[in-house]
Amino acid sequence: xxxxxxxxxxxxxxxxxxxxxxxxxxxxxxxxxxxxxxxxxxxxxxxxxxxxxxxxxxxxxxxxxxxxxxxxxxxxxxxxxxxxxxxxxxxxxxxxxxxxxxxxxxxxxxxxxxxxxxxxxxxxxxxxxxxxxxxxxxxxxxxxxxxxxxxxxxxxxxxxxxxxxxxxxxxxxxxxxxxxxxxxxxxxxxxxxxxxxxxxxxxxxxxxxxxxxxxxxxxxxxxxxxxxxxxxxxxxxxxxxxxxxxxxxxxxxxxxxxxxxxxxxxxxxxxxxxxxxxxxxxxxxxxxxxxxxxxxxxxxxxxxxxxxxxxxxxxxxxxxxxxxxxxxxxxxxxxxxxxxxxxxxxxxxxxxxxxxxxxxxxxxxxxxxxxxxxxxxxxxxxxxxxxxxxxxxxxxxxxxxxxxxxxxxxxxxxxxxxxxxxxxxxxxxxxxxxxxxxxxxxxxxxx
Amino acid sequence: xxxxxxxxxxxxxxxxxxxxxxxxxxxxxxxxxxxxxxxxxxxxxxxxxxxxxxxxxxxxxxxxxxxxxxxxxxxxxxxxxxxxxxxxxxxxxxxxxxxxxxxxxxxxxxxxxxxxxxxxxxxxxxxxxxxxxxxxxxxxxxxxxxxxxxxxxxxxxxxxxxxxxxxxxxxxxxxxxxxxxxxxxxxxxxxxxxxxxxxxxxxxxxxxxxxxxxxxxxxxxxxxxxxxxxxxxxxxxxxxxxxxxxxxxxxxxxxxxxxxxxxxxxxxxxxxxxxxxxxxxxxxxxxxxxxxxxxxxxxxxxxxxxxxxxxxxxxxxxxxxxxxxxxxxxxxxxxxxxxxxxxxxxxxxxxxxxxxxxxxxxxxxxxxxxxxxxxxxxxxxxxxxxxxxxxxxxxxxxxxxxxxxxxxxxxxxxxxxxxxxxxxxxxxxxxxxxxxxxxxxxxxxxx
Numbered sequence: 001x002x003x004x005x006x007x008x009x010x011x012x013x014x015x016x017x018x019x020x021x022x023x024x025x026x027x028x029x030x031x032x033x034x035x036x037x038x039x040x041x042x043x044x045x046x047x048x049x050x051x052x053x054x055x056x057x058x059x060x061x062x063x064x065x066x067x068x069x070x071x072x073x074x075x076x077x078x079x080x081x082x083x084x085x086x087x088x089x090x091x092x093x094x095x096x097x098x099x100x101x102x103x104x105x106x107x108x109x110x111x112x113x114x115x116x117x118x119x120x121x122x123x124x125x126x127x128x129x130x131x132x133x134x135x136x137x138x139x140x141x142x143x144x145x146x147x148x149x150x151x152x153x154x155x156x157x158x159x160x161x162x163x164x165x166x167x168x169x170x171x172x173x174x175x176x177x178x179x180x181x182x183x184x185x186x187x188x189x190x191x192x193x194x195x196x197x198x199x200x201x202x203x204x205x206x207x208x209x210x211x212x213x214x215x216x217x218x219x220x221x222x223x224x225x226x227x228x229x230x231x232x233x234x235x236x237x238x239x240x241x242x243x244x245x246x247x248x249x250x251x252x253x254x255x256x257x258x259x260x261x262x263x264x265x266x267x268x269x270x271x272x273x274x275x276x277x278x279x280x281x282x283x284x285x286x287x288x289x290x291x292x293x294x295x296x297x298x299x300x301x302x303x304x305x306x307x308x309x310x311x312x313x314x315x316x317x318x319x320x321x322x323x324x325x326x327x328x329x330x331x332x333x334x335x336x337x338x339x340x341x342x343x344x345x346x347x348x349x350x351x352x353x354x355x356x357x358x359x360x361x362x363x364x365x366x367x368x369x370x371x372x373x374x375x376x377x378x379x380x381x382x383x384x385x386x387x388x389x390x391x392x393x394x395x396x397x398x399x400x401x402x403x404x405x406x407x408x409x410x411x412x413x414x415x416x417x418x419x420x421x422x423x424x425x426x427x428x429x430x431x432x433x434x435x436x437x438x439x440x441x442x443x444x445x446x447x
Numbered sequence: 448x449x450x451x452x453x454x455x456x457x458x459x460x461x462x463x464x465x466x467x468x469x470x471x472x473x474x475x476x477x478x479x480x481x482x483x484x485x486x487x488x489x490x491x492x493x494x495x496x497x498x499x500x501x502x503x504x505x506x507x508x509x510x511x512x513x514x515x516x517x518x519x520x521x522x523x524x525x526x527x528x529x530x531x532x533x534x535x536x537x538x539x540x541x542x543x544x545x546x547x548x549x550x551x552x553x554x555x556x557x558x559x560x561x562x563x564x565x566x567x568x569x570x571x572x573x574x575x576x577x578x579x580x581x582x583x584x585x586x587x588x589x590x591x592x593x594x595x596x597x598x599x600x601x602x603x604x605x606x607x608x609x610x611x612x613x614x615x616x617x618x619x620x621x622x623x624x625x626x627x628x629x630x631x632x633x634x635x636x637x638x639x640x641x642x643x644x645x646x647x648x649x650x651x652x653x654x655x656x657x658x659x660x661x662x663x664x665x666x667x668x669x670x671x672x673x674x675x676x677x678x679x680x681x682x683x684x685x686x687x688x689x690x691x692x693x694x695x696x697x698x699x700x701x702x703x704x705x706x707x708x709x710x711x712x713x714x715x716x717x718x719x720x721x722x723x724x725x726x727x728x729x730x731x732x733x734x735x736x737x738x739x740x741x742x743x744x745x746x747x748x749x750x751x752x753x754x755x756x757x758x759x760x761x762x763x764x765x766x767x768x769x770x771x772x773x774x775x776x777x778x779x780x781x782x783x784x785x786x787x788x789x790x791x792x793x794x795x796x797x798x799x800x801x802x803x804x805x806x807x808x809x810x811x812x813x814x815x816x817x818x819x820x821x822x823x824x825x826x827x828x829x830x831x832x833x834x835x836x837x838x839x840x841x842x843x844x845x846x847x848x849x850x851x852x853x854x855x856x857x858x859x860x861x862x863x864x865x866x867x868x869x870x871x872x873x874x875x876x877x878x879x880x881x882x883x884x885x886x887x888x889x890x891x892x893x894x
Contacts, residue, residue: 016877023886041808044870051871057810060877296865299876303862303886313889314863322867333867361488363504395872396843402865403850415750416761418743418849420769423491424498425778425842429746430463430507439470439750442760 002073003096004031006309007087009077009244010103011039011126012295013276013302015060017101018070020306024313031095032065033087035076038128043295045124046152048131049138050159055131080248082269099271099309102245102258103302106238106277106293111147115210120231124152137231138164145219145229146170147207149177151325153235154190157199158327160233169200169227171207171219181323183338183373186387193328238293240278248272253280254289262315264305273309275301284318284405285337285384286345292321322402324395330368333398336385336405337375348378350411350444354436358391360421360428370394372433374401374411374441381410381445386434393426400434411445414438449520450543451478453756454534456524456691457550458486458573459742460723460749462507464548465517467753471760478542479512480534482523485575490742492571493599495578496585497606502578527695529716546718546756549692549705550749553685553724553740558594562657567678571599584678585611592666592676593617594654596624598772600682601637604646605774607680616647616674618666624648628770630785630820633834640775685740687725695719700727701736709762711752720756722748731765731852732784732831733792739768769849771842777815780845783832783852784822795825797858797891801883805838807868807875817841819880821848821858821888828857828892833881840873847881858892861885 005028006021008014018030044058052058065072075089080100087095108123110116122134138144138160146153149172157168170177176187177194191201206222210232218228240257242250251267253259257280259267264279266272276298283290297319307313324333342349352374359367368391375385386401388394404414415438421429452475453468455461465477491505499505512519522536527547534542555570557563569581585591585607593600596619604615617624623634624641638648653669657679665675687704689697698714700706704727706714711726713719723745730737744766754760771780789796799821806814815838822832833848835841851861862885868876 012877019877020886023890041870041875043868043876044808044811047808047811047870051812052808052810058808060875064877294867295876296867299879300863300865303882307862307889314859317863320865322865324867324869324872326869326871331869331872333869333872335867361491361494361499361505363499364491364494365498392839392872393843395867395869396840396847398867399847399864399873400843400850402867403847403854403856406864407850407854407856407860409850409854412761413854415754416747416764417846417853418747418767418769420741420743420771420780420782420842420845420849421490422771422773422778422780422842423488423494424773425771425780425839426846428488428507429490429742430459430511432746435750439467442754443470 001086001094001096002031004029004071005098006030006101007095007097008032008101008103010034010276011036011105012042012060013105013298014101014103015039015064016299016302017103017275017306018065019068020303021309022068022070024307025310030069031071031073033073033075033077033089033095035074036127037074040126040128040131042126045126045131046155046159049135049156050162054135055128077244080244082248082272085271099273101305102272102274102278103276104241104244104278106240108234109237109239110234111236113207113210115212118210118212119215121210121216121234122231123234141166141231143228144168144231144233145227146233146235148172148235148237149201149203150180150235150237151178151323154178154194154327155325156233156235157194158197161197161199169202171205171221172201172203173206175204177201177203182332182334183340183387186332186389189389190327190332193330197328238277242278245274245278255291257281263308263312264301264316265308273305275305281319284320287318290319292319294321294323296322317406320402320405322398324398331390331392331394333388333394334385335398335401338385338387339375342375342384349384350376350378350441352437352440354433354440356427356431356433356436358393358427360423364423366391370397370427370433372437374437376411376441376445378445381412382408383411383414397434411438411441415442448533448541448543449478451476451518452545453477453548454542454544455479455548455550457481457723458483458552459489459507460552460745461548461550462486462511463746463749464550464722464753465512466515467750468756469515469517471754472757477516478518478520480520480522480524480536480542482521483574484521487573487575487578489573492573492578493602493606496582496603497609501582502575524691527691529695529719532718546720548752549719549721549725550723551688551691551725553687555681556684556686557681558683560654560657562659565657565659566662568657568663568681569678570681588613588678590675591615591678591680592674593680593682595619595681595683596648596650597627597682597684598625601625601641601774602772603680603682604641605644608644608646616649618652618654618668619648619650620653622651624650629779629781630787630834633779633836636836637774637779640777644775685724689725692721692725702738704728710755710759711748711763712755720752722752728766731767734765737766739766741768741770743769764853767849767852769845771845778837778839778841780835780841781832782845782848785832785834786822789822789831796831797823797825797888799884799887801880801887803874803878803880803883805840805874807870811870813838817844817874817880819884821881821884823858823888823892825892828859829855830858830861844881858885858888862889
């Protein structure tokens with residue numbers, strides 16, 4: 001039997017937890033067990049189908065484990081004996097542990113639509129060979145239907161169209177695509193951008209059944225219409241991989257995620273931790289469970305878990321939810337709460353907007369208009385969230401907002417922000433839009 | 448005699464102060480007085496000579512004043528009667544005020560070098576016609592000598608070479624270019640980048656005299672060598688425009704800047720405020736005067752001054768010094784203290800570095816390696832500064848650092864940072880370099 005001080009089960013956040021553990025406890029032996037031969041960059045998966053050109057260009061090199069002295073066992077953990085502290089693998093091998101980390105991630109949600117098991121219906125699995133097969137199907141397809149107009153669906157639509165003569169339709173049940181993520185104006189902007197490419201978006205629409213004999217030939221919609229399709233991609237959400245956790249007797253919480261405390265320790269067993277998509281998340285804002293699954297949160301939790309294994313070091317402030325995407329060359333990003341979120345809770349807020357070219361003067365090359373929308377709590381002036389659209393810099397501007405939110409800055413704080421500016425890199429200091437939106441909030445907040 | 452509740456003297460930061468005043472005191476009459484017909488984007492000036500192609504593409508539109516209900520008087524203020532609260536202009540007109548703001552900015556430092564007044568020696572003045580003449584000279588030049596290897600000098604060198612067959616030499620007195628701004632490794636990287644373009648950098652070298660009869664023909668160096676030159680650009684620093692302030696009896700402080708309190712009110716007169724390059728700055732870190740002049744600080748001070756005119760609203764936390772530049776397509780940026788700064792004060796620090804491609808996977812288009820270097824206070828773990836080099840996102844990553852510094856975040860805080868990431872926009876969440884550098888600091892900080 002192999003033994004280690006720390007055993008980690010999982011992919012991306014497992015690597016992050018392992019590195020954090022190595023940093024804090026350099027003398028501990030760490031083993032990572034996973035069944036996948038190769039770990040893919042999860043957020044890079046849609047880009048396999050256009051920009052990067054194949055799953056082989058979207059892998060996380062195992063050198064990262066080697067460099068950090070983490071032993072890799074490729075195998076499937078099928079049982080955990082918590083009393084004896086032994087993990088059993090599907091091949092019969094066993095591995096002993098002192099501390100165990102569940103970083104088992106998530107898989108695609110497969111809805112109970114009639115015909116969902118037909119050939120060429122593709123939930124997005126994080127599996128190298130499977131995704132290579134998906135690429136073959138995309139390359140042959142003439143009509144692609146994507147079910148779900150969230151990030152995954154929109155990014156797949158945008159990538160699949162690149163360099164191909166293919167009809168793509170996205171079916172979204174809600175009134176707007178990306179509606180769970182962004183406020184209306186950004187949803188509308190994103191939809192207009194993707195429609196420019198020829199991708200068709202159908203909102204307020206559902207797939208009732210998938211047509212065809214063995215293979216997909218089309219979909220029947222709730223509205224009664226039928227659409228031709230030679231493949232279907234599912235982008236309607238993810239479910240945690242917590243089968244083994246349940247079998248191990250770990251308490252599960254919200255949507256079958258593993259219940260953890262602020263140190264990422266499971267409720268059930270002080271020697272077992274969990275992080276990433278398989279672990280329950282609570283909101284930064286109100287401490288209530290939230291169903292968000294993001295690499296930014298997963299890796300943050302993994303760093304916390306790895307550091308806490310043998311001694312409480314960091315605690316988890318809860319999920320802020322910071323993310324970005326690119327749709328037809330325009331970037332969209334959100335940190336924290338949108339107006340929609342605050343309406344759901346009835347919170348009193350002040351919302352301001354600002355826009356500015358992301359160079360100055362605007363005549364500098366590749367200048368793009370940045371739009372910003374900030375949400376402040378009416379009573380305290382504390383920033384609760386911000387949304388952006390614009391060019392490449394939006395990917396880091398949302399991290400400026402993330403820092404502001406995490407440290408509960410107020411509109412007054414942001415007014416005084418000393419942002420570095422440069423003609424080729426940022427908006428003018430006169431109209432830098434994050435600051436400008438905060439300036440506009442100061443007076444409304446006091447009235 | 449004209450009269451206004453608020454009179455502002457100056458350019459860029461004057462506009463910012465005016466807009467802030469308008470926002471906080473919508474009923475007040477605001478007049479801005481300046482002698483320049485056109486206000487240029489100050490940080491855009493080097494880009495006139497390459498990327499944007501002329502001063503007409505680098506102006507701040509006066510529409511910004513109109514839109515904010517700020518009256519513009521083009522004229523030169525030559526006297527202030529503080530008792531009667533009246534400003535007199537060079538043409539004999541007078542303007543009465545209740546509150547007065549000095550936002551008179553800075554001009555180029557002109558060193559006492561022999562021959563400095565010859566034709567074709569160009570200090571960089573913020574004057575439209577003058578800069579158009581400078582463009583004519585650059586277009587005709589075969590040999591340009593730039594005195595000073597700071598930001599202005601390096602940006603001018605990089606821009607003047609674009610699309611021209613011209614020999615450019617930058618003369619820097621210190622051992623490295625950009626040495627007052629950045630740590631050695633970034634200075635060296637910047638020098639290597641500019642040298643790739645054919646620009647020559649001479650360090651540890653001084654211009655002893657400027658050669659030629661009426662017009663420049665060359666320079667004589669302290670080392671004894673001579674260099675041919677048909678024009679010289681001076682980039683060795685700036686001095687505050689505080690002649691009128693002095694004449695008005697306002698107390699001047701560090702390097703002849705106007706002494707102000709944390710509300711941007713002058714020490715001398717409660718109805719007179721000052722902001723921007725003409726106002727004294729103190730360091731965010733130790734409260735001592737600092738000689739830094741940056742648009743980011745100037746506009747932040749202007750927002751504070753404008754808001755405080757009739758009632759204390761914001762106070763100034765002091766200058767963090769956040770800036771960025773681009774040298775031969777590579778961005779460099781610093782927020783707060785460098786290692787060199789901390790060595791000067793003998794502060795005990797922990798310094799860590801990290802690097803990562805700014806996309807993930809790295810095979811995404813336009814991927815650029817980002818380098819990060821963070822400085823933490825040994826005793827508290829609080830971040831004191833950070834330096835970056837990389838692609839366009841560096842311009843906003845330095846603002847993430849600015850937010851962290853302004854709110855005194857510790858390495859432990861940054862470890863838990865929930866950064867939004869996206870394949871096309873940022874580094875991988877596994878190796879996001881700001882967080883990664885903070886992770887590396889946690890253990891050294893506790894030992």
